[in-house]
Amino acid sequence: xxxxxxxxxxxxxxxxxxxxxxxxxxxxxxxxxxxxxxxxxxxxxxxxxxxxxxxxxxxxxxxxxxxxxxxxxxxxxxxxxxxxxxxxxxxxxxxxxxxxxxxxxxxxxxxxxxxxxxxxxxxxxxxxxxxxxxxxxxxxxxxxxxxxxxxxxxxxxxxxxxxxxxxxxxxxxxxxxxxxxxxxxxxxxxxxxxxxxxxxxxxxxxxxxxxxxxxxxxxxxxxxxxxxxxxxxxxxxxxxxxxxxxxxxxxxxxxxxxxxxxx
Amino acid sequence: xxxxxxxxxxxxxxxxxxxxxxxxxxxxxxxxxxxxxxxxxxxxxxxxxxxxxxxxxxxxxxxxxxxxxxxxxxxxxxxxxxxxxxxxxxxxxxxxxxxxxxxxxxxxxxxxxxxxxxxxxxxxxxxxxxxxxxxxxxxxxxxxxxxxxxxxxxxxxxxxxxxxxxxxxxxxxxxxxxxxxxxxxxxxxxxxxxxxxxxxxxxxxxxxxxxxxxxxxxxxxxxxxxxxxxxxxxxxxxxxxxxxxxxxxxxxxxxxxxxxxxxxxxxxxxxxxxxxxxxxxxxxxxxxxxxx
Amino acid sequence: xxxxxxxxxxxxxxxxxxxxxxxxxxxxxxxxxxxxxxxxxxxxxxxxxxxxxxxxxxxxxxxxxxxxxxxxxxxxxxxxxxxxxxxxxxxxxxxxxxxxxxxxxxxxxxxxxxxxxxxxxxxxxxxxxxxxxxxxxxxxxxxxxxxxxxxxxxxxxxxxxxxxxxxxxxxxxxxxxxxxxxxxxxxxxxxxxxxxxxxxxxxxxxxxxxxxxxxxxxxxxxxxxxxxxxxxxxxxxxxxxxxxxxxxxxxxxxxxxxxxxxxxxxxxxxxxxxxxxxxxxxxxxxxxxxx
Ligand SMILES: Nc1ncnc2c1ncn2[C@@H]1O[C@H](COP(=O)(O)OP(=O)(O)O)[C@@H](O)[C@H]1O
Ligand SMILES: [Mg+2]
Numbered sequence: 001x002x003x004x005x006x007x008x009x010x011x012x013x014x015x016x017x018x019x020x021x022x023x024x025x026x027x028x029x030x031x032x033x034x035x036x037x038x039x040x041x042x043x044x045x046x047x048x049x050x051x052x053x054x055x056x057x058x059x060x061x062x063x064x065x066x067x068x069x070x071x072x073x074x075x076x077x078x079x080x081x082x083x084x085x086x087x088x089x090x091x092x093x094x095x096x097x098x099x100x101x102x103x104x105x106x107x108x109x110x111x112x113x114x115x116x117x118x119x120x121x122x123x124x125x126x127x128x129x130x131x132x133x134x135x136x137x138x139x140x141x142x143x144x145x146x147x148x149x150x151x152x153x154x155x156x157x158x159x160x161x162x163x164x165x166x167x168x169x170x171x172x173x174x175x176x177x178x179x180x181x182x183x184x185x186x187x188x189x190x191x192x193x194x195x196x197x198x199x200x201x202x203x204x205x206x207x208x209x210x211x212x213x214x215x216x217x218x219x220x221x222x223x224x225x226x227x228x229x230x231x232x233x234x235x236x237x238x239x240x241x242x243x244x245x246x247x248x249x250x251x252x253x254x255x256x257x258x259x260x261x262x263x
Numbered sequence: 264x265x266x267x268x269x270x271x272x273x274x275x276x277x278x279x280x281x282x283x284x285x286x287x288x289x290x291x292x293x294x295x296x297x298x299x300x301x302x303x304x305x306x307x308x309x310x311x312x313x314x315x316x317x318x319x320x321x322x323x324x325x326x327x328x329x330x331x332x333x334x335x336x337x338x339x340x341x342x343x344x345x346x347x348x349x350x351x352x353x354x355x356x357x358x359x360x361x362x363x364x365x366x367x368x369x370x371x372x373x374x375x376x377x378x379x380x381x382x383x384x385x386x387x388x389x390x391x392x393x394x395x396x397x398x399x400x401x402x403x404x405x406x407x408x409x410x411x412x413x414x415x416x417x418x419x420x421x422x423x424x425x426x427x428x429x430x431x432x433x434x435x436x437x438x439x440x441x442x443x444x445x446x447x448x449x450x451x452x453x454x455x456x457x458x459x460x461x462x463x464x465x466x467x468x469x470x471x472x473x474x475x476x477x478x479x480x481x482x483x484x485x486x487x488x489x490x491x492x493x494x495x496x497x498x499x500x501x502x503x504x505x506x507x508x509x510x511x512x513x514x515x516x517x518x519x520x521x522x523x524x525x526x527x528x529x530x531x532x533x534x535x536x537x538x539x540x541x542x543x544x545x546x547x548x549x550x551x552x553x554x555x
Numbered sequence: 556x557x558x559x560x561x562x563x564x565x566x567x568x569x570x571x572x573x574x575x576x577x578x579x580x581x582x583x584x585x586x587x588x589x590x591x592x593x594x595x596x597x598x599x600x601x602x603x604x605x606x607x608x609x610x611x612x613x614x615x616x617x618x619x620x621x622x623x624x625x626x627x628x629x630x631x632x633x634x635x636x637x638x639x640x641x642x643x644x645x646x647x648x649x650x651x652x653x654x655x656x657x658x659x660x661x662x663x664x665x666x667x668x669x670x671x672x673x674x675x676x677x678x679x680x681x682x683x684x685x686x687x688x689x690x691x692x693x694x695x696x697x698x699x700x701x702x703x704x705x706x707x708x709x710x711x712x713x714x715x716x717x718x719x720x721x722x723x724x725x726x727x728x729x730x731x732x733x734x735x736x737x738x739x740x741x742x743x744x745x746x747x748x749x750x751x752x753x754x755x756x757x758x759x760x761x762x763x764x765x766x767x768x769x770x771x772x773x774x775x776x777x778x779x780x781x782x783x784x785x786x787x788x789x790x791x792x793x794x795x796x797x798x799x800x801x802x803x804x805x806x807x808x809x810x811x812x813x814x815x816x817x818x819x820x821x822x823x824x825x826x827x828x829x830x831x832x833x834x835x836x837x838x839x840x841x842x843x844x845x846x
Contacts, residue, residue, distance in 0.1 A: 016436065052728055078730030090725040092718050094785075099837045103714045107730040116710035116839065117703060123710070127839040130711075135844050148842065170729065296652050346824060355598045355651050356823050359780065362600070363819025366773045370812025483769060487663055490656045498652070525671045532660040539645035539657060 004063070005030045005174050005205045006051065011060035013050060020046045022229035023060070028174065028222075033196070033206045035216045035237070038226035039249055044209045045087050047226070048176050051207075052084045053077045064174065079107055081173030085163040085180060087209075093152025097143055097162050100151045101134040104169025134169065141165045141195060157188040164195070175199070175206045181215060189215065213258040217241060225249065267398050268520045269513060274404045276512020277411040278470050282485055283492035283504040284418065285462035291435045291499030292455050295354060298361040299339055300463055301486030302368045305479050307332040307464025308471035309376065315387045321472070325410070329465035336460020337453050339364065348452070365483075372479035381477045388475050407469045414465060415505065418458070422501065431455065435499065484528065491531030495538050497545030506546065569690075575802060577758045580693035581751045582798045586778035586790035587700050588747035593779055595740040596720035597651050601642065601658030602748045602775045604665050605635035607767030609749025610756040611675055614684045617757070624687040624757060628696075631753025632746040639745035640738070647734035654741070662768050669764035680763035681756075688757035696750055697791075704787040705835070714837045716740070720784070748775075770812055777815040780822040783829020792831050 007027035013020055021043045028034040036044050049055040051062055053074035062070040069077050083104075092100050109130060111123040138144040141161040146154055151162055160180055167175055180196075181189045189212060196219055199206065210216050216223065217237045225233040225240060227249040233240050240246055241259050250256040286300050311328035315321060343360050389402035422428040434451055463482075470485070471477045492511055496503020511531055519527040538545060569576060585602060592599045609631035616627040642661060646653040669675045676682075707713055715736060718726035727733050756762050774797070782793025797815070801808040822829060836842060 054724060054728075073733075074724075074727040075730050075732050078728060084728055086725065090722045092721040092725070094721065094834055095714070095717060095837065096842070098842055099714055102711075102838065103718045103726075103731075104729050106711055106715055109711045111711070113707060113710075113712060116712060117706045119706065119839070124840055127710070128845075131838060131840060131842065132845065144844075147844070166729065296656065343820065352823075353596075355596070355655070356827070358598060358652065358655055359776065360820055360823045362773055362776065363816045363823070365816070366770065366812050367816030367820065370810070370816060373812070374810075484663075487660045490660060494653070494656060523671075525667065529664050529667050532664040535657060535660060536642060536645075539642075539649075539653065543645055543649055543653070 003030070004028060005065060006207065007063045008047070008051070009061050009063075011047070011050060011062065012058050013046060013055060014058045019229050021050065021057075021226075024224075024226065024229070024231050025060075026224045026231065026234065028205060028207055030205050031203050032221040033200050033208055033219050035220035035223035036207060036209045036226065037211075037213075037216060037223060037240075038232075039253060039255075041228075042226040042249075043229040044226060045178055046229075048084060048178050048207075048209065051077075052082060052176060078170060081170070082176070083167035083170040083172035083174070084176035085160070085167055085178055087178040087182065089156075089159050089163060091151045091159055091162070093150065095151050096148050097138060097151055097154065097165075098131065098134050098147040100162055101137050101165050101169050102130050104166040105130050105133065107170065137165045137168050140168070140198070142191065157184045160184065161192070161195070168199075173205065175204055176209075177206060178209045179211065180208070181210055181212050193219065211255060213241075213255055264520075266396075268516050270398050270400065270404075272513030272516030273509065274407055274473065274512075275516060276509035277408055278466055278473065278508075279485075279488055279492055279512045280505045280508025281411045281414060281462055281469070282466040283489050283496065283508045284415065284501065285459035285466075286489045287493045287496065287499055287501060287504040288418075288462075289455060289459045290493065291501070292431050293344075293452060295344060295357040296361070297340070297344070297459075298358065298365045298486065299336075299343070299368065300361075300459065301482035301489065302365055302372075303332050303336055303460050303463035304467035304470070304482035304485050305369075305372060305477075306335060306482075307467030308477045308481060309372075309467075309479075310464070311468040311471065312381060312383060312477050315383055321383075321387050325465065325468050328468050329461045332464025332467070333457040333459075333461035336463070337456045340452070340456040345452070369479060369483065376479055378478050378480065382475050383471065383477075388472055403472050407473060410465065410469060414462065418462075419501070427454075487528075488531040491535040491538075493545075494535050495545055497547040500545065500547045503545055503547040574759075575798070576690070577693060577755075579795060579798050580690075580697050581755050581758075582778060582794040583697050583791045584693075584700060584747055584751035584754070585775045586782065586794035587697075587704060587787060588744040588751065589775050589779040590784060590787060590790040591704070591740050591744040591747065593784055594716045594720060595736055596723055597737055597740065598655040598776075599643075599658045599741060599744065600655055600769075600772045600776070601639070601661040602744065603767040603769075603771035604658070604662040605638065605745040605748035606752035606755070606771070606775075607662070607665055607669075607762075607764075608635040608638055609752030610762045610767075611669060611681070611752075612749070613753035614681045614756045614762055615675070617685055617687070618681065618683070624692065627757070628692075628750060628753045631749045631756075633749075635745040635749035635752075636742045639741045643738055643741040647737045654737075659769070659772070662772055666764050666768060675764070678764065680761065682761040684756050684760045684762065686758055686760045688754045693754050693758070696754065700747060700750075701787055701791070708787065708835055709837060709839045717837060770815075773819065774811070774815045777818045777822075779829075781818050781830060783831050785828060785831060785833055786835035789829050789831035789833075793829065796830075 004027040009025045011024045012022055038044055050057050053072060057070055061068055064080050064082060109126055111126050115123040135144055138147055141164055143158060143161055146158060154162060181192055184192060193215055220237055223237055223240045224231060225246050232245045232249060233243045247259055250259060289297050307328045310331050311324045314324035314327055343364050344357055347357050347360060391402040393400050430451060488511060492507040493504055496507030511534060515527045515530045518530050589602055612634040613627040613631035616622040616630045642657050643654060646657055670678045715731045718731060719736060778794040778797055779790040781797060782789035801811060807814060
């Protein structure tokens with residue numbers, strides 16, 4: 001257990017009377033893609049907010065590489081190697097795509113105010129290294145053509161990929177992706193799947209929330225299913241998709257069909 | 264002497280409580296700090312002044328001025344804040360717009376009415392005073408406390424005991440969810456502006472009566488005290504606004520009585536800064552959780 | 556060495572418009588001080604108060620202790636910085652509303668303190684301040700501040716600041732230490748405003764406790780909002796326009812409050828990026844990919 005990249009134990013958060021996340025435990029092994037699925041309102045985004053430090057749990061613990069992090073502010077968690085994207089895209093709209101990715105390297109850059117103001121050699125070397133690395137990351141997500149465009153002007157699907165690029169710039173030990181394929185057309189979704197496949201090959205550890213079941217089933221090594229804040233199933237994709245409780249939870253939604261269709 | 268001080272403090276404090284109530288309600292339900300709110304206080308006082316000068320009795324002038332202010336508040340909120348609400352602008356944008364609006368309105372009032380202090384016509388302010396257990400209580404003070412008790416009870420009843428109050432509290436908790444639950448947010452926003460404007464207007468009349476001095480900038484001074492009250496009580500917390508208002512009112516009177524009256528107006532700010540250092544959520548408040 | 560003599564036309568111009576020329580520079584500094592806070596997505600309404608603290612601090616240092624101008628100006632920057640720390644620190648982990656509310660009150664309390672203390676000259680203020688500042692110190696300060704801000708903007712600090720302004724949550728998730736940046740910005744801005752106050756005291760020789768209130772705070776905000784935040788040049792443009800306007804249109808002079816107020820409303824509602832919408836790049840080297 002202690003080898004887990006991320007482990008949540010009895011994690012709970014209540015908003016007023018509602019337990020949006022209720023006694024959830026899960027663990028993500030290094031180098032795996034772990035799916036977190038469940039119908040709308042199940043508490044998936046809330047789990048992300050708890051892990052990344054935007055919300056404080058009512059009870060339970062969150063460990064990253066064996067270190068308890070639930071009391072740390074979000075920026076310290078980023079320092080420990082946690083990066084995320086957002087379900088509702090959060091762009092730095094006026095920045096160029098290149099600057100956006102370089103902003104993701106904030107913690108890796110060491111030149112302080114004095115070095116920046118005096119434009120010392122150290123500062124210049126670091127800035128150009130960061131720029132070059134940012135171009136590489138944009139290459140990886142397929143956006144280097146748009147490097148000089150305003151982030152806010154990019155098409156929706158590109159903004160989603162830019163968010164991933166910005167998160168990758170942190171060189172994260174754990175990447176949280178909240179519905180990365182939402183609003184993408186089939187070809188964009190395919191591109192995204194390829195990208196995530198490549199990241200997986202490169203050894204990234206990913207916790208993925210996604211509604212596109214084919215996508216999830218193909219990518220994930222392990223899946224946890226939430227419903228009304230509680231964990232209702234967990235296991236390998238094949239086991240989860242045929243779990244009656246899972247099918248029941250999704251009953252009457254579009255996802256139900258793809259769950260049934262695949263088995 | 265102390266008892267008399269505390270009584271005077273209670274009267275002043277109850278006007279602060281009334282003022283802060285609308286302010287905090289506005290923040291709690293609408294999620295904005297509306298700085299124009301202080302101007303509503305001046306507005307209420309001026310309308311009552313003109314109404315009494317025209318011969319209306321204060322018993323009519325008070326509710327008329329309060330309600331008129333409420334209606335103007337609805338209009339101003341619609342002009343300044345509704346567009347930003349629709350564009351889902353960040354909270355500081357709303358704060359800045361109301362700041363600009365405030366400066367504009369005060370400057371306008373200054374041009375129209377000058378900063379001379381005006382007084383209610385003779386006979387409006389009932390100077391009768393009673394001797395109760397060795398304390399001097401004036402008719403005006405009784406009127407003020409009576410009016411505050413009536414308005415606060417009415418508001419508490421609405422918030423706690425009616426469907427409307429339920430909707431308002433739902434709005435305060437989760438605006439988006441409230442809308443899903445079928446709460447008509449646009450008309451609730453108007454209603455809240457009306458209620459808050461009315462409270463501020465009434466408060467202006469009462470303060471005008473208490474000191475029998477009315478001038479355009481009276482709301483600005485009050486605004487600073489209002490911040491202190493709602494931060495002491497906890498942003499958005501009704502109970503906190505009431506208790507915070509009374510506390511600051513009494514502290515001010517005690518400061519004036521035992522230290523120096525010149526420092527009275529610094530009390531609010533000192534309380535505000537201390538609250539931020541010691542207990543930033545205030546006496547009762549929760550700090551708004553951030554959402555992704 | 557031959558003495559440097561200004562051409563007569565310029566000399567005449569300076570003589571006639573001396574106060575205006577000083578005001579332009581000082582307002583430029585104030586606009587920059589506002590910009591620094593707004594640039595991290597915070598709102599301080601204490602800029603006028605910080606200016607007042609700087610003015611009084613430097614005036615007292617020269618009047619009572621006989622300090623030189625540079626030393627007094629250093630004091631004019633440090634005292635407001637301390638005030639910013641006391642008021643700002645507890646608000647940094649809270650929503651931005653708290654800083655705004657906490658700083659609004661500062662001006663009024665400071666006025667009370669100045670009015671009620673003999674040491675600060677009471678309601679009459681301080682007079683007889685040596686007029687040691689001038690064109691060189693004012694425009695030199697403005698230029699240094701501007702260059703520093705431009706250099707800082709084109710570095711990881713500038714990127715972090717813009718990220719915070721655009722989306723604080725996303726910025727925090729990238730590891731940007733939000734409270735540290737907010738406090739740094741607030742302190743820097745208090746120092747700039749204090750410097751402006753100190754310079755102003757040393758060109759006008761007289762300061763009064765009533766000059767640093769709510770109206771002044773809002774006017775300073777209107778400089779930055781009119782100009783915009785795309786680069787440090789924008790707020791200065793705003794200050795220049797709003798300082799010249801009442802001079803050109805004399806009839807406007809009585810309506811300053813109306814003008815500043817409506818400019819804020821219009822800027823926030825209809826031109827949130829200000830007049831100078833050009834945005835400065837945020838990279839310290841060429842953004843082009845080396846081939
Ligand atoms: N900050 C919050 N305050 C109150 N309720 C919240 C908050 N965040 C989420 N919720 C509620 O928690 C539940 C789970 O939401 P969420 O995590 O967004 O679901 P999912 O991402 O699985 O669709 C929902 O009922 C939502 O309304
Ligand atoms: Mg979600």
